[in-house]
Amino acid sequence: MFSRREALRSVSAGFGYLAFAGLSSAAAAKEASVNPLAPKAPHFPARAKRVIFLCMQGGPSHVDTFDYKPQLVADHGKRGRYGGQLLKSPFEFRQRGESGLWISDLFPEVARHADQMTLIRSMQCDQPVHPGAMTQMHTGTAQFIRPSLGAWTLYGLGTENDSLPGSVSLSPQSGTARNYGSSFLPAIYAGTKVGGPSARFASRGMTGASSQSVPDIKNPKLSKTAQRRQLDFIQTLNEQKLEHDLVNPGVEGVIESYELAFRMQDVMPDLMDTSGESESTLAMYGVDGGPTDSFGKQCLLARRFAEAGVRFIEVTHGNWDQHVRLSTDHKTRAEECDKPIAGLLQDLSDRGLLEDTLVIWGGEFGRTPAAQGTDGRNHNNKGYTTWMAGGGVKGGFSYGATDEHGYEAVENPCHIHDWHATILHLLGLDHERLTYQYAGRDFRLTDVHGTVAKDILA
Incomplete structure (x- = not known):
């Protein structure tokens, strides 16, 4: 009988596990072909x-x-x-x-x-x-x-x-x-x-209200490394929730969105900063x-x-x-x-x-x-x-x-x-x-x- 973890590895519906696995570069490379x-x-x-x-x-x-x-x-x-x-x-x-x-x-x-x-x-x-x-x-x-x-x-x-x-x-x-x-x-x-x-x-530049135009998960009191560790812990809890529920699209969506939000922190501010436009x-x-x-x-x-x-x-x-x-x-x-x-x-x-x-x-x-x-x-x-x-x-x-x-x-x-x-x-x-x-x-x-x-x- 397959465990929940094994099932998530083998079926495309397990995007939650794939996002969690993507926390390590080796797993991310392995699972890239089924990234939703x-x-x-x-x-x-x-x-x-x-x-x-x-x-x-x-x-x-x-x-x-x-x-x-x-x-x-x-x-x-x-x-x-x-x-x-x-x-x-x-x-x-x-x-x-x-x-x-x-x-x-x-x-x-x-x-x-x-x-x-x-x-x-x-x-x-x-x-x-x-x-x-x-x-x-x-x-x-x-x-x-x-x-x-x-x-x-x-x-x-x-x-x-x-x-x-x-x-x-x-x-x-x-x-x-x-x-x-x-x-x-x-x-x-x-x-x-x-x-x-x-x-x-x-x-x-990103000043005033516009800097809050996109909600994110950034904690100004944490370094990026510390924030990554914090997010890893949260994702571990999310994965445990998936293990218990077997199917929970909401949790899978949270896992994906947290990972995307973490990556967006490096890209979004520069994208919305139009100070370099002529x-x-x-x-x-x-x-x-x-x-x-x-x-x-x-x-x-x-x-x-x-x-x-x-x-x-x-x-x-x-x-x-x-x-x-x-x-x-x-x-x-x-x-x-x-x-x-x-x-x-x-x-x-x-x-x-x-x-x-x-x-x-x-x-x-x-x-x-x-x-x-x-x-x-x-x-x-x-x-x-x-x-x-x-x-x-x-x-x-x-x-x-x-x-x-x-x-x-x-x-x-x-x-x-x-x-x-x-x-x-x-x-x-x-x-x-x-x-x-x-x-x-x-x-x-x-x-x-x-x-x-x-x-x-x-």
Whole structure:
């Protein structure tokens, strides 16, 4: 009969033992081939190695940003399909780049990169309310707690840097842990929160609140050698707990996270210290103390994380929920993020990273063509716009379309399951093969749905 220790040595589920065994270099070398975070081969040649997701919380209006509707202008003030008066955009649209994509004046800097972008103008999701739609955008479902897109990406591909999290979420909104969590996937695949919704990252070193942006296990009263001995003792207790419980994913996750946190102490401070960035780079991101400063720093950190081998990086910006004061507040939101996003695209391109970095932009849904009040729009989950750049997508390309006013997708509808399937495909992962058995069945990000939007592939 096998003992618990022997069983853990022989089966891949015993990640807790493997992490503990990794405390000695000889054992680490022996068990490296089954490290759950080790890089994994994709199902087929990947077009992208990593993802930067620019999450626009609150639902930016597609008919005011990236979905030009001249008929909406012509019918301004008329009764809408479902009541209310049609409201033309208060922002001018112009054709951009050699491709001639129509993009509004809300995003003049991003528009300079039109020839690198694919606009998906036929998005759909199942939820017209923020929490449900946001959860579905991140996990594929609004009904249950499921692994996030970042967790599935890390599960499928592993990470390229074993001293950093494979997935990070920069300044996520409060109460949104499920959007970067791992659910029933092993805890090691969960994203790491960096900062909160009001975080202000220092551009000249780790000072002030930013130095506490990532919780760690460092004890300033202990040397690194003493801390290692302390952690070894704690891990011995964790291993004894595993021996007793036989199966305890929570303890295995603690073992993994403690080891990762110990390694992160040497890497994370330098990674988040942007004092070595040139003045021109900071200016490109809008890190200048003005309205672009906060989001600019986050976009700069996203590039640094991508460059360091982090597989999935999410940056959250909001609030775009303009039921009133759309003309002023949408303008303010755009001014905060337009230059930083353009700077990110330019920086990635200059460094040769955009080719294999998939940048995606979007909110949980769009907004109605009809007015709410006199200067606002309601939620619209039947047709809206997201965009992608780099990472194997066509540049200067528009995919799908909404009707003449922008109520719903009528050409090449792209449901959130299709969107997820396409993102995984660009990463070299077949969404139908990327499965995990839980509660007696195989689960996947796209459930039993999803079709890759092959027309957008370069």
